[in-house]
Amino acid sequence: MLPFKDEIEQLRQNGITQVAFKRMHDPAVIPLWFGEGDVVTPDFICNASKKALDEGQTFYTHTRGRPELREALKVYLDRLYCLDIHPDRITVPGAAMLGVTIAAQMVLGRGDHGLIVSPVWPNIASVFRVTGAQVGYVRQQLTDNGWQLEVDEIISAVKPNTRAIFVNSPCNPTGWMMGAADQTRLLEYCREHGILIIADEVYHRTLFDAVAAPSFLNVAQDDDPLIVVNGFSKAWAMTGWRLGWVVTPKKHVVQWTALSECFNTGATVFAQMGAVAALEQGEPFVRQLQAQYRAGRDIVDQMLGGHPGVEYHSPAGAFYAFPSVHGLRDSLAFVEAILRETDVGLAPGYTFGPDNDSHFRLCFAQSHDRLKLGLERVVEFIEKNPGRF
Ligand SMILES: Cc1ncc(COP(=O)(O)O)c(C=O)c1O
Structure with missing residues (x-):
């Protein structure tokens, strides 16, 4: 074994990729684990890069x-x-x-x-x-x-x-x-x-x-x-x-x-x-994404806000919900089970620093049908599994 520097020896893969890499790109999974949506970069941006390639900018x-x-x-x-x-x-x-x-x-x-x-x-x-x-x-x-x-x-x-x-x-x-x-x-x-x-x-x-x-x-x-x-x-x-x-x-x-x-x-x-x-x-596109994310946030508010099984507060910015699940002690086991049993990809709270093991993170930038379906499965899972993790 190579003698790594101590800092490298102690380095660990983050909890998001640790879960996601098991089933990344699996079409059966609703991926709410990474910080991205499913909107492809618009044509006017891609075309400018294609033009640069055509001009030999390599x-x-x-x-x-x-x-x-x-x-x-x-x-x-x-x-x-x-x-x-x-x-x-x-x-x-x-x-x-x-x-x-x-x-x-x-x-x-x-x-x-x-x-x-x-x-x-x-x-x-x-x-x-x-x-x-x-x-x-x-x-x-x-x-x-x-x-x-x-x-x-x-x-x-x-x-x-x-x-x-x-x-x-x-x-x-x-x-x-x-x-x-x-x-x-x-x-x-x-x-x-x-x-x-x-x-x-x-x-x-x-x-x-x-x-x-x-x-x-x-x-x-x-x-x-x-x-x-x-x-x-x-x-x-x-x-x-x-x-x-x-x-x-x-x-x-x-x-x-x-x-x-x-x-x-x-x-x-x-x-x-x-x-x-x-x-x-890109300004009109940025505004369009803002509207889409706002609507995504509203969907999360409707489905998690006031739910007795979680503590959730509607975020003012970014595109994540970071609720805490009542009684949850092991966020990694929780999101791994959700992935296995419901095909929804979440990020475990523990990886976001100390005292976050009762939380999970979901990104609401995905298109709304997938987001709703993913949230329905998560809510059902929480309701059926109180105290399991
Ligand atoms: C807080 C924060 N900083 C930096 C980044 C990385 O951005 P980039 O994709 O440009 O590396 C992310 C990506 O999720 C992030 O959430």
């Missing part, structure tokens, strides 16, 4: 992304948030996931502490652990008003060796969102204490009562200790394209580029041309 690209795409991102961010971000501060890694990895590698190492707002998408904790840092969580709580977390609680969880705080808003899996006042306060604290905020805003367009979620970029100065990670997967139905973007402070651009070369010497070049089309022509 060569190495700039590590930080095609100039056209970084310029289009600048214009998009200006339009959405009334910002003036210089394209030099923007980099396009192969997926938001890679952006989080590079950000964590920038500041975390052995002896450091990385703080994560949880419940959280499991890959984030793995990314932090791989750096060798100690990982801490500060957990949102489910109250009568939904998932809540005070900034003071985040600040109280900071240790003398905390070097990075990860905030995902809107949050996968709870839908919790951090408002502008709280973002300002946390940023002020981090500026004063030299702590990097890694703000994951991949669900910035996946919300139900506004055009876009509050962005840390709106409350930040150019050189604040802030890295904003975003991507094309969710808002434009481009999960398979593996394309993200990152906004770094002006003074970190050179080091970001150097570190990017260790992970990703540029994102797929013809995919980037599809992304330009998404940004320039």
